[in-house]
Amino acid sequence: MKYTSTLILALIATVATGQDYSFKVLASKGNNEIKTNGAWTPLKTGASLHTGDELKLASNGYIGLVHKKGKPLEVKTPGSYQVAQLESQVSSGSGIVSKYTDFILSNTSPETKKNNLSATGAVDRGEYHAIRIALPEHAGIYHNVAPVGWTGDNIKAPFIVTVMNMFDEELAIYETEQTSIQLDMNDAKFARENAVIVEVKSKTDPNQKSKRHMIKKLGAADHVGIEKSLTDINTVAQEETALNSYILAGFYEQNKLYIDAIGAYEDAIRLAPDVTAYKESYTEFLKRNNLQ
Structure with a gap:
């Protein structure tokens, strides 16, 4: 009985x-490194930091942290930081943010990456198309701007x-040398449409074309619901940072707003182009949602 009580207390202490x-x-x-119980070890994505720990940011380093209260914090200046010191910089946040940070960490774990890698190429895409648009065939959108990008083997511009x-x-036709374009869903040409269809072709080789993809504006009730949810996590919705x-x-x-997710990933990469973690996570996002 004494042994059982001791074990229960140990488990409670571990959980706490x-x-x-x-x-x-x-x-x-x-x-970057973390010092815990007097020992320095490499800092890894997904690690939990405690009040008594110390961080060391390398030259040209970067660390993106999220406090337990839901407040994000970027560390960019090289040097040593007491975690307690970093906590003092954190104002109030939203605990709901942890729901999304846990989701991100679960999708960037080594096991998830391994599963995504083994699944690559296993998707039956049906009819072959030389140009592959990095969007679901049917996708809703919350924001006004839809980033549309595409890839392919030996595809020819423009x-x-x-x-x-x-x-x-036809509502609009665009010509570009790039492999992406941004559509403004508030453009007068689309403003009255609840949904539009997008198709990409090579100008010099008409046989190189994509499937047709639908971009659908959210209905009023769904739009209000997303807007409210964003208000609940206003600590990340109001200030534009990579994190x-x-x-x-x-x-x-x-x-399931994949177009908006693409835009957010591209914003993170634009704001911190030298942080490979954001690029790698974007690639993993495209893989797990069969958008490559």
């Missing part, structure tokens, strides 16, 4: 310690992007 973290590491660039309504009537954009990407993916 696991929950008593200060920050979680969402992204790390460089040879490209013709055709936007149609549901009756195959905030990264967390928003997780929010949009969980809500």
Whole structure:
């Protein structure tokens, strides 16, 4: 009985310690380290930091943290930091953010990456198309701007992007040398449409073309619901940083708003182009949602 009681107390202590973290590491660039119980070890994504720990940010390093209260914090200046010191910089946040940070960390774990790698190429895409648009065939969108990108084997620029309504009537045609374009869903040409169809072709080789993909505006009730949820996590929705954009990407993916997630990932990469963690997570996102 005494042994059982001791074991229960030990388990309770272990659980309490696991929950008593200060920050979680969402992204790390460089040879950063953490000092716990007097020993320095390499800092890894997903690590939990506690009040008594110390961080060392390497030269040209970067660390993206999220406090247990839901407040994101970027560490960019090289040097040593007491975790207690970093906690003092944190204002109030939203605990709901942890839902999305846990989602991000679960999708960037080594096991998940391994599963995504083994699944690559296993998807039956049906009819072959030389140009592959990095969007679901049917996708809702919350924001006004839809980033449309595409890939392919030996595809030839320039490209013709055709936007149609549901009756195959052409609304707009764009020509570009790039492999991406941004569509403004508030453009007068699309403003009255609830959904549009997008198709990409090579101008020099008409046989190189994509499937047709539908981009659908959210209905009023769904739009209000997403807007309210974003208000609940206003700590990341109001300030434009790479880390905030990264967390928003997780929010949009969980809500199956893949176009908005793509935009958020691209914002994170634009704001922190040298942090490979964001690029790698974007690639993993595309893989697990069969968008490559």
